[in-house]
Amino acid sequence: MELQMLLLLAVSIAEKGGHNPLEASAYAKPVVMGPHVYNNPEVCSELVEAGGLVIANSEPEFTQIMTGWLSNKEAREAVGKAGLNAILSHAEMTATITTVVYNIIND
Secondary structure, eight states, X not given: OOOOOOEEEGGGTTTTOOOOTHHHHHTTOOEEEOSOOTTSHHHHHHHHHHTSEEXXXXXXXXXXXXXXXXXXXHHHHXXXXXXXXXXXXXXXXXXXXXXXXXXXXXX
């Protein structure tokens, strides 16, 4: 079995608000978090919707998710790629905003 990185953002398991999952998603790694994501709700919501983040609401659910990813390379890669694609979908927006600001400054 090849070595794979699976990411658990553990601060989200306790009621601490969670960690920003963007860094992990930028490396196309599958990410599982607990239910407490109130520090980054928009980011987490978008990644969940895109399929790049899975929320585990209990220890058995967490175990099931991680076991599934460890035994299914295609599944874990699909989650990682979905997270990366969600991030990349904003790259064009950043370029557009930069161009607009540049044109305003230089007019």
